[in-house]
Amino acid sequence: MNDLSRKLAQLLLLGDMMNSYKLVEDLLFEGFTTLNIYENVIRDAMYYIGYLWEIDEISVADEHLATGTADYVLTKLQFRLEQEKQQTDRKKLAIVFCVEGEEHFLGAKMAASLFKEHGWDVRYLGPNLPLQHAIFYANKSKPDMICISVTVSHNLKLLPEYLHALESLDQNFTILIGSRLSEKYNLEKFLTNRTKIVRDLSEMTSIITNEVAHSLR
Structure with a gap:
């Protein structure tokens, strides 16, 4: 863990929205990419x-405060990136x-942001x-890609049902x-011929940029 992540963690645990966002904004000014900030700091x-x-060392309430503060930082950062x-x-x-x-949900929210940054329409x-x-929603929107996030181990048991049902759709x-x-x-x-495992946001970014490049050929 680097010093930036530790400093951000301290600010998040304080619920300090202003300085948490300022830390991230300063990194953008210094030339950090969004992916780098998401993956190596937040x-x-x-x-x-x-x-x-x-x-x-901390309570559930502390963890919830930190998550809510991080959610605010991500939302404000995404708004800034959308404007630019x-x-x-x-x-x-x-x-x-x-x-x-x-x-x-923070990992999924960062993933959605990276999809947008690379030219995708995202829901x-x-x-x-x-x-x-x-x-x-898959039937309604007819997506090109579905990204499913699982963080807690006991939720892995739900994946087979999700995958079977979604892969059964005529899409x-x-x-x-x-x-x-x-x-x-x-x-x-x-894994199936339609399903891929992504271990981090870097791997996901590589996949979605390749998808866009392939569609432009």
Whole structure:
């Protein structure tokens, strides 16, 4: 863990929205990419906060305060990036959500932001999305890609049902399973010819940029 992540973690635990965002904004001015900020600063800060909770250094209330503050930072950062981004004709659509019962949504929100940054149209459906609503929205929106986030190990048991139902739809989309659990569990069993495992935001970014490049050929 680097000093920037530790400093951000301290600010998030204080609920200091102004200085948390200022830290991130300063990094943009210094030339950090959005991906670098997400993956090496915000994500690592939240991992550290999670570790502090696991060893009883902080309470659940502290963790919730930090998450709410990080959510504010991400929302304000995304608004800034949207204002600066030149409008383009977006030809690919992604929907991003967490499985039912999954309340850890920051990774999914960062993923949605990166989709937008790389020219995709995005529907971020948030945490705790029941399967029937995922199916309904997939039928409604006809996406090119569905990104499903799973963070807590006991939610892995829901993946087979989600994948089977979504892959049964008469549509041609790719499913990305975004999960840090790939470091501890064998997620290869979930792979199909339409499903890919992404272990971090860098890997996801590589996939979505290749998809856009391929569509332009």
